[in-house]
Amino acid sequence: MKRFLLLVLFLVGLGWALTNYQGLATQGTYNSIILDFREDVGAAQIESQIEAIAQQFQIAPRYNSEFSLEDHIFVVSGDPAFLNKLKHSELRKYTEYIEPNYIYSKYAVPNDPEYGKQWNMRSINVEQAWDETKGKDITVAVIDTGISPVPDLEATKFAAGYDFVNDQSEAKDDNGHGTHVAGTIAQSTNNNFGVAGIAYEATLMPLKVLSADGGGTVADIAEAIRFAADHGADVINMSLGGGGESSLMKEAIAYAHSKNVVVVAAAGNSGRNAAEYPARYPYVIGVSALDASGTKTPYSNFGAGIDISAPGGLINGEDKLGGILQNTVNPQTGESVFEAYQGTSMASPHVAGVAALVKAMGVENPDEVEDVLKQSALAIEDDPLNHYGAGKLNAAEAVKLAGRGKFSFRDFFRWLRDNGYLNPRFWFDGGVIALWPKILMVLGSYLVAWFLKHYFPFAWTWSLSTGLVMGSSGLFFLRGLYLYDAPQWPFRLMGSSIPEMGSVVQANGLLNPFFASVLIPLVLVVLLLGHASWKWFAVGTTIGVAVCLAVSAVNAPGLMWLGEGAIARVFLAANALLCFALVRLVLKPETRTS
């Protein structure tokens, strides 16, 4: 009896759930209905049916297009009630289907007249993100030269800020930089004026720390960070940098982080290897700058401290189309102008804006926000110098990922593992190493050595093992290491196997045919054959190179001058076989004497 009751309850529940389930299609809107007549219904019959419903319901059915006649497709205007009537009418017998003619809408393009010049907005897919959120109820602190109330910020909400340069509560901009940065984050959008901003329903908090000449002290900036954290900021943008390490600032950032504030900073514009402070402090998302084509700009810093990349623009002389266009003030006159700027200063607020969108989706923890941004970024596979961090900022994917609501560190680690990332810290960027081929190369070379040992007995020695590693994979994990202010090529060199060394310094992924061949093993064998222990290094290296070349031939045969096709494969495979033959040649007399 109890079981029967439970079954009834279950069925009732199931029925309720099914009847209340709103299919995806029912969410659409329509004001017309499609009638598709069966193919076997003659033209005369269709005509009479159409006339019948035209009279019955006082409507005028029409062809959808000139092609519709052949397909027997008619469209009539009508609402859901009418659709229901048609479905239960005589017409049903003559049609394949009667269904709503849904109106498909494009993603909302804002009506701001200059929006067409904002390539940067489209390149981060912000239109799709706006379907979900526009950053409502999120406060973004802009630590910069201040923000002036230009016309295209009129509909934007402001929180109370502070001017740390002149010690006053009003933080107006006497330079133009801060207002521009603020515009990227939350320019008034869909207001039929000017340009758009990313999180345009978010609230801006103006904090002035840089004077009119564009500089400011670490003491003021640290105070501004604490002010933001204490006054309800959710995101901090710092399009500034330089100077040395400061405990004061480092602590202020850690404090903001402890209050769940996402801190974003520009990487710097000196084109050097490593981000500036504050981008390089812990808990700060460091941003490098992309041009309109999506490649790193020449001025943008790279390497250690870069977490993600975003549009920063590149201005070519008088042609400013490649810059980032926002409303700001002319520093000389104080008047409102629409100006295109370039710099990692422009890239950082893109990330801050998307961070605000992610926060508005309900992700509160700043580490999780950072993970969402990185995970949703468009990853760049071939990035040996860490120009792009986790990849290119993608607002649509970030908001989608944040909207899943179940985002956790476990998901992040799963993602790291799925993508072959070994270590989640940014300076150890496993993304630059294709991990599985490497492991295959090491294991493969040991297997080959073990196999050879079976036929030609020899002793495992340190020099043999070193040779195997050097020949097959190198200390590949070193390649993902980026140290502040240190050149990266020594790590790439140590992290490369002998076949890969020919292209280490120029940091491209292609193999150099002189290095990726039997040549170096042959030279080593010839030179070291007479030496009792170094000979085994040569043997190990030759086995390692053989396996490395064999794996490369199957996996990714990109060769300088020879391309990536069949020629490269044949070249690599042939050299792998030559290496193997070389080992046999060396080992054969060895077995005879032993």
Add this chain to the structure above:
Amino acid sequence: MSIQVEGTIERKGFGPGTWALVSTSGDTYELRKAPADLQKEGLKVKVNGEIREDVMTFAMIGPVLEVDRFEIINH
């Protein structure tokens, strides 16, 4: 840290623009408190000043050199 840098004055296009001193060895310094006489593109100068480790800027083009005095070599 007080230093003397010899080089050329350049205008760098970050934000509304920034005055830079590109040294003869190729290093770029961001000039802070550059007097109006120094704000001239292409000017060859010797600048005495201090590297401000405690100053950050939006231009981020290199170390910040706060001008103490300068000497124009040629135009």
